[in-house]
Amino acid sequence: MGTEQIRRWQSGALAHGVTDPFGQGPLPWLRGAEQYLDDEGNVVPWYVDLSVSRGEAPARPHVPGPRTADDVRCQVKGFASAGAVAPGAAIDFRVTVDPPQQFTVDIYRIGHYGGDGACHMTASPRLSGIVQSAPLAAGRTVSCHHWWQSWRLQVPGYWKTGAYVAVLTTADGYRSHIPFTVRDERPPAPRRYPTKEPPHAPALDADLLLLMPDVTWQAYNLYPEDGRTGASLYHAWDAEGRLLGEEEAPATVSFDRPYAGAGLPLHVGHAYDFIRWAERYGYDLAYADARDLHAGRVDPSRYRGLVFPGHDEYWSVPMRRAAEAARDGGTSLVFLSANSMYWQVELGPSPAGEPDRLLTCRKRRGDARGRSALWRDLGEPEQLLLGVQYAGRVPEPAPLVVRNADHWLWEATGAAEGDEIEGLVAGEADRYFPRTALPESTERILLAHSPYEDTEGRRRHQETSLYRAPSGAYVFASGTFAWSPALDRPHYVDPRIQRATANLLDRICKHD
Incomplete structure (x- = not known):
């Protein structure tokens, strides 16, 4: 060629x-x-x-x-x-x-x-x-x-x-x-007393921190x-x-190189779809990227929620520990794509000594014990944090089928039990694995259960998950690539997904 x-x-x-x-x-x-x-x-x-x-x-x-x-x-x-x-x-x-x-x-x-x-x-x-x-x-x-x-x-x-x-x-x-x-x-913002928050609570920088999946x-x-x-x-x-x-x-x-083609990453639009929608409706947002989370530059206690708006498949150990600490400390987590936290990676310095400029993932080559770099093969399945985990590719878009329509996430969306939201299961899908451990929770619910055919024509299903940790933090996983595009992308916008997302963020951001 x-x-x-x-x-x-x-x-x-x-x-x-x-x-x-x-x-x-x-x-x-x-x-x-x-x-x-x-x-x-x-x-x-x-x-x-x-x-x-x-x-x-x-x-x-x-x-x-x-x-x-x-x-x-x-x-x-x-x-x-x-x-x-x-x-x-x-x-x-x-x-x-x-x-x-x-x-x-x-x-x-x-x-x-x-x-x-x-x-x-x-x-x-x-x-x-x-x-x-x-x-x-x-x-x-x-x-x-x-x-x-x-x-x-x-x-x-x-x-x-x-x-x-x-x-x-x-x-x-x-x-x-x-x-x-x-x-x-x-x-940190200056404290003003009296305040409705307990004296030990940190001042918030913003309600939500968006983490770009670089x-x-x-x-x-x-x-x-x-x-x-x-x-x-x-x-x-x-x-x-x-x-x-x-x-x-x-x-x-x-990281010391341009992006191929037009210079924009694959799937970058998924993050931008959420950003346009969230800023349009006035959510109080701050921004960082995945390497900030890795390097400890993110203090989760200064936000009510961390939002992962795009495809976010590769995670280092420090990234995962930071997300777990956020959840356990009461900061909610929102995953708006599928196949999150699938591969474990390492970040290292460039030849010039600049930190976090080399990304290493040994994939299926195996470590000293013969294990792949999949989080689930390393003894920490992603479901332990997300509530669901990656199930496979979706070769042709399929409807997202609403489940537990009386839950507050579906409130005022007009969605009824069993309703199909056309094309919302696309790209890749997550589901609940019954033989895999679940995170500790006080509430847990599946909000969609959607059949589709995989690349080999076999019947599979996608699931959207929400649970509440003992700390009070919510953890939401959409379980599909198509959630963010449904918020603001022409020809893909769905008012039911817009309202459901608003219900979720409003619940996370509420000021008691």
Whole structure:
């Protein structure tokens, strides 16, 4: 297979063995923008320029017909020095541009913004782009840690915590993306007495902390998708340009590299769907990423709930211990996708000594005792925290069948017992495993029991779970990839799921 034949879909959802029926191209969170065609004739929207929508002069030059950069020619590709940055701190971008020419970096914050889906925050000056050195490979582990810094963004102290995207655009109209998070790192709020909370309770930073699944994003990243050197935890290329499977994939991948294709991770839209909906309805949100949870930068006691809004499959031991401590301390957990906490991973430093820049998962290669890296094979099934666990792929979307419709989660949704919510079981599914231990709880209920056919045509079922821990914390697991898209994605929105999610978050966030 020649490099000119490499297409984006070959390392997308199909190649990763994960069905993603919700793909909307590289910019899934925008609304009502003018549309253009990329190099393969696919429709992609351009970014909303909010100054134009207000009737003002354009805030930046408009490049007609932007085209998506690829990993064969690498017209413009880049990555950030960190997955998350605190307000007032700096984040560096390392970018390669071929052929060398000027480029700009526009920074957007993801949110509702009247339906636009993103807000333009700032832009770089015109920067001189260079062709960076080829990626380094140690075995099949690919890294660009040796690239020169191209631009430093000093994040203003007043910027809101949130999910951000840096948009790279070259003078000749090619474009790529770098996602990052501005994390919550505020000092504790001053205490005011008298207060309804007991004196020992910590001051809250926000009701809910969203944790962006950057560890899982990197596990799926096949950069460079060039038919030669790119590799993820799922795939690599052989000498003839054929895509190899998991047995030939590396056990270690690096965060020091761009994301393949348009520069956005696989399934990134699932997190953005929840963000748009939650910010539209005014939930009190803070943000961090999975590596913040791993590194101990998250204090769960400062939030009423931790929300895992997207596909979150790869967890380190410190991540799991932090989530368990959160639940046991009274902080609720909300898992809005399926196949969460499936593989156990390790995070290590880069060759330059930067912490948490290498991701290692030995998968089914076996440890010293011959066990795979599955949490359930290591003696800690994910059901012990989630209440359900991964059951398998869903090749074709199926209805979610409502169960226990008199429960408060389904209140005012209009859903009755046995009602089918079309297409809500999709991608992957979780269920309750009766021979697997359950977490300690004071209440436990299954809120959906949905039949579907697996990849071999066998009848399976999906389940949505909710339980209450002895601490009072709720733990919710949707058990399907389709829950977040039903909140705000065009053609997938379902008012019943919107209301059920609001019922859950309102119960978690209530101020006694």
